[in-house]
Amino acid sequence: MKSQSLNKIFLTTNLFLFSFIMKSTEAFSSDASGMATSAAPQPSMLMSLLPFVLIFMIFYFLMIRPQKKRMQQEESMLSTLKSGDEIYTKSGVLGIVSALNDNIVTLEISQGVHVKFLRSQIGGLSKKLFEEKAVKQDKKK
DSSP states (O other): OHHHHHHHHHHHHHHHHHHHHHHHHHTTOBOTTSOBOOOOOOOOHHHHHHHHHHHHHHHIIIIIHHHHHHHHHHHHHHHTOOTTOEEEETTSOEEEEEEEOSSEEEEEEETTEEEEEEGGGEEEEHHHHHHHHHHHHHHHO
């Protein structure tokens, strides 16, 4: 559904740009006898930059801003991480934090089995992962 709305936005933007380009090139077209038609006034600098500003705004609100928000959430989760939290890694390993360092997190993945991971490779808290699945299952029923 999100991709359909993105496609509609990009389609309307492309149509706007196409019509703008066609209107701006009409001033340079000539009639059948080869003589130039009456010269139309050139668009202002603001009007020529407007499509680029619109495209940047679309990219900002659809791509850059949500990515920044996700990065801030991940950084806050990593900073509040403590021993005893049940987490998952980006590679899919579930475990309980047994020790923390500035760059390294030691996970206990089974009784007596400890594995070290880079702090940047922690995906999130596993209780949130399982809560999301439970909510989706409740919606299906």
